[in-house]
Amino acid sequence: MKRTYWFIVVLFLCIVFLSGCGVNQQPITAETQGIWNHFFVYPMSWLLIFFAGLFNGSFGLSIVIVTVLIRFVLLPLMLKQQKSSRSMQALKxxxxxxxxxxxxxxxxxxxxxxxxxxxxxxxxxxxxxxxxMAGCLPIFVQMPVMMAFYFAIMRTEEIALHSFLWVDLGNPDPMFILPLIAGLTTFLQVRMTAFQLQGQMKIIMYIMPIMIIVAGVTLPSALSLYWVVGNVFMIIQTYFTVVRSIPSNVTDISK
Incomplete structure (x- = not known):
């Protein structure tokens, strides 16, 4: 469990670092070369453009819809991971x-x-x-998918030219509303499963939201929107699959 959480933290830092350094920032198209670009990032970009076309060019709605679709596709893996975590917790x-x-x-x-x-x-x-090891395998399957979608949002040129609600998707939120909501929902999501963390590992509850907020105020609003939608989905999923299935005293992180 500890290694899994640290893997997620390190991976997120790497993604933000690569984005900030301008790696893989060129627009993604069908002609873009490379296995990662052609078979992972571009299909995600195509989905974003496809759903935007269905909703009068709204790339904001497209990000919401594709995020939810991907989460539903990955749901069986997430449930398998959570089942493994509960089994390990029972043997503790x-x-x-x-x-x-x-x-x-x-x-x-x-x-x-x-x-x-x-x-x-x-x-x-x-x-x-x-x-x-059953709890780690789903993570390694999910991460390439989520990373591909992340970079598809960053590299789909059309997204930066559109707005959604009060934000320009290609620029940071000037009012910092989306980054703050992304940070808050990240905190709630991690807190709901904090009973699985031991000792100093609970600091993840505070590290992850801060990283999300810092990234959100500097990166395009499209990414903050993606984090908010993904976090809300995970909060609902965690409530129905984890929190309701265990005694209330076990979920109390103060114990």
Whole structure:
């Protein structure tokens, strides 16, 4: 779980860094060369242009619709990831019991004891039908899709020429409303699953929203809109698939 969250944080920082440095900023077209561009980014751009055409050229509505569609397509993977997380959470007391069994300094120094602990952990996983890597695989499948959509928004030239609500999609929100909403919804989303985080990992609740806000005030409003829609979808999904399925005292992050 810890590695998964840090992977998401680092990946987001890399995306923002690449965007800020002007990497892959050239407009995407059907003629753009490269496997990543041709098979990942361009199809997302095509979807954005297609749905904008259905709604009188509204690229704002197009971003909303395509974001929701992608989230629905990825929903089975997200549910699989959440199921794996719940399974690992249920085994946590037994895992801690095993770790405490081999916790003394004398036992830590003996390689055999480390191997024995690993064997007992694997036996525990097999006995309960839990795969500790199952929660990571969906992340690696989802990330290329979400990154491709992110860069499609950045590199679809038509988006920068249109406005939606009070913002020009190609420029930062002058009133900072979308970045602030994106940061707030990010905080709510992470907080809803914060019971899965341990100790210092809970700082992610505050790091992620700050990163989103900072990125939102400097990058095009189209990206802030994308983050807001994606976050709202995830908040609703998390409420129905995670929060309602566990005891209320477990979701209390203060404990």
């Amino acid at each position: 007391p037994q895992m801690e019991e095993l770790q405490n069994k081999y916790k003394t300094e004398e036992k830590k120094k003996d390689p055999k004891n480390v191997q024995n602990m690993q064997k007992e952990l694997m036996a525990l996983y097999q006995e309960n039908g839990v795969n500790p």
